[in-house]
Amino acid sequence: xxxxxxxxxxxxxxxxxxxxxxxxxxxxxxxxxxxxxxxxxxxxxxxxxxxxxxxxxxxxxxxxxxxxxxxxxxxxxxxxxxxxxxxxxxxxxxxxxxxxxxxxxxxxxxxxxxxxxxxxxxxxxxxxxxxxxxxxxxxxxxxxxxxxxxxxxxxxxxxxxxxxxxxxxxxxxxxxxxxxxxxxxxxxxxxxxxxxxxxxxxxxxxxxxxxxxxxxxxxxxxxxxxxxxxxxxxxxxxxxxxxxxxxxxxxxxxxxxxxxxxxxxxxxxxxxxxxxxxxxxxxxxxxxxxxxxxxxxxxxxxxxxxxxxxxxxxxxxxxxxxxxxxxxxxxxxxxxxxxxxxxxxxxxxxxxxxxxxxxxxxxxxxxxxxxxxxxxxxxxxxxxxxxxxxxxxxxxxxxxxxxxxxxxxxxxxxxxxxxxxxxxxxxxxxxxxx
Amino acid sequence: xxxxxxxxxxxxxxxxxxxxxxxxxxxxxxxxxxxxxxxxxxxxxxxxxxxxxxxxxxxxxxxxxxxxxxxxxxxxxxxxxxxxxxxxxxxxxxxxxxxxxxxxxxxxxxxxxxxxxxxxxxxxxxxxxxxxxxxxxxxxxxxxxxxxxxxxxxxxxxxxxxxxxxxxxxxxxxxxxxxxxxxxxxxxxxxxxxxxxxxxxxxxxxxxxxxxxxxxxxxxxxxxxxxxxxxxxxxxxxxxxxxxxxxxxxxxxxxxxxxxxxxxxxxxxxxxxxxxxxxxxxxxxxxxxxxxxxxxxx
Numbered sequence: 001x002x003x004x005x006x007x008x009x010x011x012x013x014x015x016x017x018x019x020x021x022x023x024x025x026x027x028x029x030x031x032x033x034x035x036x037x038x039x040x041x042x043x044x045x046x047x048x049x050x051x052x053x054x055x056x057x058x059x060x061x062x063x064x065x066x067x068x069x070x071x072x073x074x075x076x077x078x079x080x081x082x083x084x085x086x087x088x089x090x091x092x093x094x095x096x097x098x099x100x101x102x103x104x105x106x107x108x109x110x111x112x113x114x115x116x117x118x119x120x121x122x123x124x125x126x127x128x129x130x131x132x133x134x135x136x137x138x139x140x141x142x143x144x145x146x147x148x149x150x151x152x153x154x155x156x157x158x159x160x161x162x163x164x165x166x167x168x169x170x171x172x173x174x175x176x177x178x179x180x181x182x183x184x185x186x187x188x189x190x191x192x193x194x195x196x197x198x199x200x201x202x203x204x205x206x207x208x209x210x211x212x213x214x215x216x217x218x219x220x221x222x223x224x225x226x227x228x229x230x231x232x233x234x235x236x237x238x239x240x241x242x243x244x245x246x247x248x249x250x251x252x253x254x255x256x257x258x259x260x261x262x263x264x265x266x267x268x269x270x271x272x273x274x275x276x277x278x279x280x281x282x283x284x285x286x287x288x289x290x291x292x293x294x295x296x297x298x299x300x301x302x303x304x305x306x307x308x309x310x311x312x313x314x315x316x317x318x319x320x321x322x323x324x325x326x327x328x329x330x331x332x333x334x335x336x337x338x339x340x341x342x343x344x345x346x347x348x349x350x351x352x353x354x355x356x357x358x359x360x361x362x363x364x365x366x367x368x369x370x371x372x373x374x375x376x377x378x379x380x381x382x383x384x385x386x387x388x389x390x391x392x393x394x395x396x397x398x399x400x401x402x403x404x405x406x407x408x409x410x411x412x413x414x415x416x417x418x419x420x421x422x423x424x425x426x427x428x429x430x431x432x433x434x
Numbered sequence: 435x436x437x438x439x440x441x442x443x444x445x446x447x448x449x450x451x452x453x454x455x456x457x458x459x460x461x462x463x464x465x466x467x468x469x470x471x472x473x474x475x476x477x478x479x480x481x482x483x484x485x486x487x488x489x490x491x492x493x494x495x496x497x498x499x500x501x502x503x504x505x506x507x508x509x510x511x512x513x514x515x516x517x518x519x520x521x522x523x524x525x526x527x528x529x530x531x532x533x534x535x536x537x538x539x540x541x542x543x544x545x546x547x548x549x550x551x552x553x554x555x556x557x558x559x560x561x562x563x564x565x566x567x568x569x570x571x572x573x574x575x576x577x578x579x580x581x582x583x584x585x586x587x588x589x590x591x592x593x594x595x596x597x598x599x600x601x602x603x604x605x606x607x608x609x610x611x612x613x614x615x616x617x618x619x620x621x622x623x624x625x626x627x628x629x630x631x632x633x634x635x636x637x638x639x640x641x642x643x644x645x646x647x648x649x650x651x652x653x654x655x656x657x658x659x660x661x662x663x664x665x666x667x668x669x670x671x672x673x674x675x676x677x678x679x680x681x682x683x684x685x686x687x688x689x690x691x692x693x694x695x696x697x698x699x700x701x702x703x704x705x706x707x708x709x710x711x712x713x714x715x716x717x718x719x720x721x722x723x724x725x726x727x728x729x730x731x732x
Contacts, residue, residue: 002588004571012580012581013573013574013580014577022576024705031712031713035717036720039717039724043536043721043724052732054535055724057470096732097732
């Protein structure tokens with residue numbers, strides 16, 4: 001009968017079995033040696049080939065895609081001859097971190113503000129190796145880091161001290177804060193002009209916003225087609241007003257006065273009258289007669305007929321300029337020095353605001369699909385001093401984290417003050433990026 | 435390793451470390467874009483790598499069991515719990531991104547190592563009890579072939595003692611029978627009047643049982659205890675009662691062989707994951723060192 005005793009079982013065991021790995025132990029041992037060696041070889045092959053894309057934290061941005069395999073373009077170590085001398089400093093030889101100097105080799109980066117505390121490095125806000133993104137689209141937190149509790153190196157900040165993300169923690173636009181007024185020195189009533197219908201030169205008509213307001217278009221030497229600036233073009237008399245408000249000054253003369261400085265208007269009127277009387281000398285002895293084009297609420301006292309052409313021109317000039325200065329021009333323009341007997345009037349500069357948000361850039365172009373009146377309350381505006389800029393809650397209708405349209409700082413604000421831009425001297429040649 | 439109450443301090447400490455890491459990560463992630471290059475990111479990475487290094491050192495600890503650097507059981511617990519913490523910390527380090535190139539490869543390797551480790555921990559927790567229950571005749575796994583050879587010798591001796599020499603006189607090959615023991619009973623009849631009465635046992639042993647013990651990787655009817663019992667019953671019917679002790683011994687050897695086979699299967703299951711886990715862990719550590727070097731440089 002078979003009996004299993006401890007002694008018998010112990011006698012079965014080969015005491016040196018562990019010295020010879022078999023089966024899974026052997027495979028484990030082999031693979032434990034092979035895989036790390038393969039890993040070392042893999043890393044070494046890339047290192048020997050000088051290819052460091054494997055170690056890259058991710059694809060670089062679209063603008064820097066050409067440097068994808070030229071790490072040294074940005075990661076310049078102290079030993080790299082292309083590293084600017086001032087950038088070498090006391091950095092450890094081992095390190096090849098990006099430096100501002102590497103960015104400034106190709107880019108200009110005007111300061112944000114003159115009295116700002118030491119700014120962060122370029123790479124703090126413009127974070128690379130995050131795929132084909134636009135580096136200018138920085139994260140809001142970099143702005144809020146400083147503007148959440150704004151400090152300056154000198155003086156008090158001239159803007160809001162505590163600014164957070166739009167729209168919840170963003171202050172109201174400065175242009176429409178309480179008491180803000182349109183600084184334009186012009187008499188204009190939007191509500192009157194948007195009445196339906198108006199009497200136009202060709203009969204009844206209804207004015208649209210776009211009848212007077214057009215997007216500003218510029219032409220540059222580099223662009224093949226006109227470019228929109230995103231702002232609305234400044235209103236000009238010739239384009240927006242002249243059609244309905246011609247500057248006629250005398251019933252005998254078909255020409256309207258130019259929309260120009262008073263001295264130019266004076267010269268034009270004088271010349272027009274002289275030309276007229278030269279062609280119509282028989283009118284010297286005719287009495288005045290009211291004409292339909294001339295407003296009838298400025299009756300002139302009867303005068304004896306003029307003795308000669310000069311006297312006729314002088315009399316008509318006084319009469320016509322009185323009409324122009326006191327009625328036609330004054331309908332829109334304020335005089336700072338009213339017309340005296342022998343002096344021309346002085347009108348205030350209209351000072352129409354072209355760009356309302358001085359520290360932000362609003363682009364009308366992507367908003368063209370929205371009706372003007374949805375943002376600008378022009379139909380109810382009766383005074384020039386009314387600020388028709390929408391408040392930020394109107395913007396937040398679409399531009400909010402939960403609404404779809406982006407609401408990040410860079411949408412409206414620019415960090416670098418590009419009015420202080422400087423040209424950059426090229427440092428690379430095409431062969432550097434082969 | 436059985437995960438029982440003795441693991442509670444490790445489990446609580448691990449949970450506390452994880453909670454602390456997550457608690458610090460939330461304000462960090464809300465305030466900035468998480469990444470490995472930030473100060474908190476570097477901190478998570480450093481701690482995570484330290485844990486990875488520690489759990490990898492278990493292999494070294496096992497190589498030198500006589501070193502007085504803590505009990506192996508403590509090392510195992512550290513391996514289990516600090517290893518469990520390492521992936522969350524590395525994910526916090528990476529901002530839950532798999533990255534690109536080397537880092538992506540490392541993260542996938544880490545995921546495989548981690549998953550295989552979890553699977554292994556579950557096996558280590560459940561399998562030993564199953565082995566104890568199902569394989570009472572368990573032996574050292576690496577000794578299976580050696581023990582099997584001895585079993586074969588023992589069976590040969592049992593049959594030789596009972597039947598004399600192991601040559602057979604039956605002409606019909608039993609292996610040709612289609613249904614094992616049932617066919618065996620009809621085929622293995624004495625050929626003549628001078629026939630050996632022990633021949634059926636000898637034949638059964640040579641044609642059925644010996645191949646069963648010799649070739650453990652092939653499926654065999656004797657591998658099933660019910661079928662085996664039936665086959666032995668048929669043999670009993672064909673041989674004199676004096677051979678009963680030999681048949682009992684052979685049945686016992688068959689049972690031991692079945693247990694060795696089961697042990698081989700369970701052991702394979704219990705340790706096969708290590709073929710994935712250990713080599714990939716070493717490869718991961720090599721790549722992690724390369725990653726650290728390049729990350730600190732660039």
